[in-house]
Amino acid sequence: MVKEIEKAGFPIVQMCNLVPVAKTVGSNRIVPTISIPYPLGDPDTSKEDQWKLRCHRTKVALEALATDITEQTVFRV
Numbered sequence: 001m002v003k004e005i006e007k008a009g010f011p012i013v014q015m016c017n018l019v020p021v022a023k024t025v026g027s028n029r030i031v032p033t034i035s036i037p038y039p040l041g042d043p044d045t046s047k048e049d050q051w052k053l054r055c056h057r058t059k060v061a062l063e064a065l066a067t068d069i070t071e072q073t074v075f076r077v
Contacts, residue, residue, distance in 0.1 A: 013061045029064040
């Protein structure tokens with residue numbers, strides 16, 4: 001689905017924890033997440049730490065949207 005949306009001219013960031021799968025299906029902008037049940041959080045940490053984690057990953061995803069790329073890119077978090 002990511003590739004189809006990009007074909008329509010909209011940049012997409014795929015946030016996922018299975019980066020090799022995202023690469024295989026052709027995602028161009030990939031931001032790694034934490035885990036399958038909690039992609040943007042860790043219930044074993046405090047709410048403050050979870051908030052910081054979510055804000056940071058979201059900022060990375062927004063920066064990825066604004067970045068011109070020529071090939072598949074995994075953005076560092």
